[in-house]
Amino acid sequence: MSFIAKPNVSHPGMPKNSLGLSQRDYEGTVSTLCAGCGHDSVTAAIIQAVFELGIEPHMLAKMSGIGCSSKTPAYFVSQAHGFNSVHGRMPSVTTGANAANRDLTYIGVSGDGDSLSIGVGQFVHAIRRNLNMCYVIENNGVYGLTKGQFSASADIGSKPKKGQPNLQEPIDAVSTALSLGATYIARSFSGDKEQLVPLLKGALMHRGFALVDIVSPCVTFNDHEGSTKSYAHTRQFYHNVINMDYIPPREEIKAAYDDGEAMPIEMHDGSTIVLRKIDREYEPTSRAASFKYLRERFNAGEITTGLLYLDESRAEMHELMGNVDTPLTQLPLDELHPGKEELKKLQSRYR
Amino acid sequence: MATVNDVVIKIATVNGTGSASANGLLRKSIFRMGVPVVGKNYFPSNIQGLPTWYEIRVTGNGYQSRSNRVDVMVAMNAQTYAKDLAEVEPGGWLIYDSTWPRSTLLDRDDITVIGIPFSRLCNENFQGARARILMKNIAYVGAVAALLDIDLDVITALLEETFAAKAHLIDSNMQAIRLGYDYASENATCPLPMKVEAMDATADSIIIDGNTAAGLACMYAGATVGAWYPITPSTSLMDSFRDFCAKYRVDPETGKRTYCIIQAEDELAAIGMVLGAAWNGARSFTPTSGPGISLMSEFIGFAYYAEIPTVIFNVQRTGPSTGMPTRTQQCDLLSCAYASHGDTKHVLLFPADPGECFTMALDAFDKAERLQTPVMVMSDLDIGMNDWMIPELEWDENYVPDRGKVLSAEQLEEIEKFHRYLDVDGDGIPYRSLPGVHPKGSYFTRGSGHTKFGAYTEDSDAYQDVIDRLLVKWETARAILPKPAIRYSKFNTAAIISIGSSDGACIEALDRLEQQNVGLNYCRIRAFPFADEVAEFIEQHEVVYVVEQNRDGQLRTLLINDIDADQTKLVSLLHYNGMPINAGFVVESVLKEIAKGRAA
Numbered sequence: 017m018s019f020i021a022k023p024n025v026s027h028p029g030m031p032k033n034s035l036g037l038s039q040r041d042y043e044g045t046v047s048t049l050c051a052g053c054g055h056d057s058v059t060a061a062i063i064q065a066v067f068e069l070g071i072e073p074h075m076l077a078k079m080s081g082i083g084c085s086s087k088t089p090a091y092f093v094s095q096a097h098g099f100n101s102v103h104g105r106m107p108s109v110t111t112g113a114n115a116a117n118r119d120l121t122y123i124g125v126s127g128d129g130d131s132l133s134i135g136v137g138q139f140v141h142a143i144r145r146n147l148n149m150c151y152v153i154e155n156n157g158v159y160g161l162t163k164g165q166f167s168a169s170a171d172i173g174s175k176p177k178k179g180q181p182n183l184q185e186p187i188d189a190v191s192t193a194l195s196l197g198a199t200y201i202a203r204s205f206s207g208d209k210e211q212l213v214p215l216l217k218g219a220l221m222h223r224g225f226a227l228v229d230i231v232s233p234c235v236t237f238n239d240h241e242g243s244t245k246s247y248a249h250t251r252q253f254y255h256n257v258i259n260m261d262y263i264p265p266r267e268e269i270k271a272a273y274d275d276g277e278a279m280p281i282e283m284h285d286g287s288t289i290v291l292r293k294i295d296r297e298y299e300p301t302s303r304a305a306s307f308k309y310l311r312e313r314f315n316a317g318e319i320t321t322g323l324l325y326l327d328e329s330r331a332e333m334h335e336l337m338g339n340v341d342t343p344l345t346q347l348p349l350d351e352l353h354p355g356k357e358e359l360k361k362l363q364s365r366y367r
Numbered sequence: 368m369a370t371v372n373d374v375v376i377k378i379a380t381v382n383g384t385g386s387a388s389a390n391g392l393l394r395k396s397i398f399r400m401g402v403p404v405v406g407k408n409y410f411p412s413n414i415q416g417l418p419t420w421y422e423i424r425v426t427g428n429g430y431q432s433r434s435n436r437v438d439v440m441v442a443m444n445a446q447t448y449a450k451d452l453a454e455v456e457p458g459g460w461l462i463y464d465s466t467w468p469r470s471t472l473l474d475r476d477d478i479t480v481i482g483i484p485f486s487r488l489c490n491e492n493f494q495g496a497r498a499r500i501l502m503k504n505i506a507y508v509g510a511v512a513a514l515l516d517i518d519l520d521v522i523t524a525l526l527e528e529t530f531a532a533k534a535h536l537i538d539s540n541m542q543a544i545r546l547g548y549d550y551a552s553e554n555a556t557c558p559l560p561m562k563v564e565a566m567d568a569t570a571d572s573i574i575i576d577g578n579t580a581a582g583l584a585c586m587y588a589g590a591t592v593g594a595w596y597p598i599t600p601s602t603s604l605m606d607s608f609r610d611f612c613a614k615y616r617v618d619p620e621t622g623k624r625t626y627c628i629i630q631a632e633d634e635l636a637a638i639g640m641v642l643g644a645a646w647n648g649a650r651s652f653t654p655t656s657g658p659g660i661s662l663m664s665e666f667i668g669f670a671y672y673a674e675i676p677t678v679i680f681n682v683q684r685t686g687p688s689t690g691m692p693t694r695t696q697q698c699d700l701l702s703c704a705y706a707s708h709g710d711t712k713h714v715l716l717f718p719a720d721p722g723e724c725f726t727m728a729l730d731a732f733d734k735a736e737r738l739q740t741p742v743m744v745m746s747d748l749d750i751g752m753n754d755w756m757i758p759e760l761e762w763d764e765n766y767v768p769d770r771g772k773v774l775s776a777e778q779l780e781e782i783e784k785f786h787r788y789l790d791v792d793g794d795g796i797p798y799r800s801l802p803g804v805h806p807k808g809s810y811f812t813r814g815s816g817h818t819k820f821g822a823y824t825e826d827s828d829a830y831q832d833v834i835d836r837l838l839v840k841w842e843t844a845r846a847i848l849p850k851p852a853i854r855y856s857k858f859n860t861a862a863i864i865s866i867g868s869s870d871g872a873c874i875e876a877l878d879r880l881e882q883q884n885v886g887l888n889y890c891r892i893r894a895f896p897f898a899d900e901v902a903e904f905i906e907q908h909e910v911v912y913v914v915e916q917n918r919d920g921q922l923r924t925l926l927i928n929d930i931d932a933d934q935t936k937l938v939s940l941l942h943y944n945g946m947p948i949n950a951g952f953v954v955e956s957v958l959k960e961i962a963k964g965r966a967a
Binding site: 072073074075077089090094095096097098099100101102105107108109110111112113114115116117119120137138141145334337338339340341344345347349350352353354355356358359360363366367 | 395398399569573574575586587588589591592594615616618621622623624625626627629631632633635636637638639640641642643644645646647648649650651665666669759760761762763764768801802803804805806808809810811812813814815823
């Protein structure tokens with residue numbers, strides 16, 4: 017670990033967002049990850065997405081578990097509250113936090129070990145509840161902090177730096193989420209910021225569970241020849257099927273879209289997501305069709321990316337429960353019970 | 368032996384046959400006659416078809432614990448007949464269903480066996496298999512009413528209340544009561560010498576179980592997030608919270624809820640949810656039992672180190688491992704006191720009855736927020752699921768919730784810089800801020816090494832600084848937690864210490880020992896870490912009998928560990944077979960020790 021403090025330099029000329037804040041206001045402490053780590057690129061994309069969306073820093077909650085990926089919430093938006101929990105348990109903490117205060121924007125940063133190995137139980141149940149959060153998996157197929165063991169997302173035949181290739185079936189976060197009814201499912205690559213930033217923006221603004229599974233190579237333990245999560249492999253088999261633009265509320269849709277290709281989808285906060293298919297066969301609003309397509313491309317060795325599935329119609333956790341709109345933390349305690357006389361009255365049944 | 372209002376009735380049935388409501392009717396009718404009464408349920412870990420017992424202790428002198436004596440056995444279960452017969456006190460009575468003559472019916476010449484053809488009476492008078500089975504239960508209530516001289520008008524009034532909306536059921540139930548009552552009156556000598564007589568000792572009391580009382584308290588405390596995973600015997604606590612919230616926490620206009628109950632995928636998730644909600648400032652809690660505590664341990668350590676208010680109800684059951692899930696013990700004292708890896712220790716509260724489940728549940732939220740740490744309410748199956756008679760619960764209108772040291776937006780605006788883990792006041796409790804309140808309040812919550820400013824650290828001194836400050840907080844906890852209940856009878860050199868549900872048996876035992884000229888002082892501990900008064904109490908005595916319900920003397924170990932109590936003075940009296948402790952056990956154990964030469 018390094019303990020270098022980040023110099024607080026201001027740049028008067030830097031662009032400002034709707035809150036009058038510059039991108040600098042959304043940065044965090046200096047990353048202590050390895051030079052070239054994919055995760056640092058994801059961090060940069062998150063900073064840009066949150067800055068461009070104009071989210072108030074203190075209204076963002078950064079949640080994580082344990083692992084290299086889970087360290088990264090310290091490296092973005094220092095003015096947001098962070099919760100670096102225990103290994104594989106970020107979803108439950110986020111569930112409780114969201115239950116208590118539904119007004120915050122929740123971003124959870126996890127890894128393939130944290131979400132698909134030790135934490136697979138909590139990952140799937142957060143999806144079932146349609147927890148309103150942006151769930152980022154920085155997926156590199158290995159455990160970095162313990163020096164390179166495979167995680168559950170390692171592909172069959174992928175070679176480790178030392179030892180035997182993986183022979184077990186991988187758990188694919190995207191198809192898992194699709195089978196469980198996640199309402200926003202994207203896959204991207206840490207090396208493609210142009211694709212990643214709009215995907216993160218849509219995920220942050222989506223009401224419900226938004227998964228962004230990002231291939232984010234581990235330069236130290238999984239970037240060699242024979243690895244299926246290396247920069248080289250990902251670039252070679254990367255297959256973008258659908259582009260998306262995120263258009264904030266009240267902003268005019270300027271670009272000209274061909275009716276046959278462009279698909280504008282209005283979101284709950286009034287913003288719009290415009291999908292443009294690159295592969296005309298792809299159907300991002302059909303679970304069955306998406307599943308079939310993804311499986312076929314996976315079998316062909318391709319890494320399908322883009323906003324792969326979107327359903328803006330399903331109720332999220334609070335709506336499913338029928339909870340009040342006010343965050344529960346803002347309800348005065350003395351209004352939450354019926355008082356002295358009622359306590360006396362209700363006990364008649366115990367006589 | 369002729370007695371008034373001192374009789375134990377035990378009813379042996381098969382679970383899943385609807386006997387619970389009949390037993391409740393019997394217990395309630397005695398209570399309505401103004402006579403103190405308690406009910407205990409001994410049931411299997413099973414849904415239908417296995418033996419179950421309900422024990423009603425008519426206790427004119429108000430003793431709450433199990434008596435370990437059966438005067439009247441209602442033996443409705445042929446499977447357990449032999450065992451039930453053997454259990455009756457000499458001079459007692461046994462009632463059985465004599466519909467089918469039994470050629471080899473076991474008998475005892477020192478008790479009176481009364482045959483009543485319950486099945487035949489009900490088959491002749493009711494239609495349908497289900498009704499016949501249910502009414503057979505009601506019929507034995509009628510028979511017991513005749514034998515013990517229970518007021519039929521009281522029973523009628525209860526049935527009218529219960530079935531106010533279904534009038535036809537009043538008549539059929541009353542008919543069944545009559546069948547049993549009349550048959551017993553005509554064929555046995557009624558009333559028995561042991562009988563029930565109206566008193567005026569229950570006017571300001573209720574009969575309630577601890578889980579119901581605790582769930583009610585959570586609603587009154589303003590808890591908004593409850594996360595849980597179903598586990599016997601804690602499940603009814605969340606049922607209670609849910610029922611009260613459905614009644615009192617739904618906006619009448621919008622129909623929307625001011626509470627969030629989440630059935631988690633497991634206990635690991637349940638406790639994670641509680642932490643997340645508490646971190647955001649909600650009063651949140653989880654009810655569980657021993658196996659749940661084992662699963663929650665990692666997060667409990669996190670809450671201790673990251674200093675997050677956490678309320679856990681541990682309704683203890685018999686361990687180890689799955690153990691006997693429907694039997695009681697006080698067996699998780701050590702696993703809760705020191706839950707999780709590393710140097711951790713946790714605040715425990717020990718309710719002794721449902722009344723304290725109510726007050727301590729409320730206190731748990733206050734103390735968790737004041738101390739910013741996990742607080743565990745150590746109930747058990749006996750308190751949580753049995754029917755106790757307690758003074759009516761009261762709400763103090765002047766109650767002001769203690770939300771602890773939480774900085775408001777205004778306070779954050781004013782301070783120069785917020786540091787999460789600084790001991791500003793010297794009591795070991797830092798100030799905290801809640802997410803979304805003010806930009807200056809932001810900090811990074813972590814279970815990894817951190818400095819007093821809240822930053823990540825691997826620096827030895829900075830790490831130790833925080834860990835040592837937590838010990839200052841521990842001493843603050845010791846000072847503000849509920850004090851022990853101490854009672855000096857006739858001052859002596861020997862005393863009893865107990866906790867929780869062992870209290871009732873100890874209180875009764877102290878009275879009985881007093882009658883034998885053995886006067887012992889008594890201290891019931893109500894919280895861990897132990898108050899200074901506990902240490903002083905032990906110092907005052909030469910011998911202290913530590914009464915608890917586990918095999919290994921866990922309370923004794925805690926006393927030695929936490930306050931360095933002189934272990935040569937501490938004599939364990941341990942009851943751990945899964946049944947609730949009784950006074951007879953305590954009396955006999957003390958007398959045995961005295962016979963061995965211990966001071967008294």
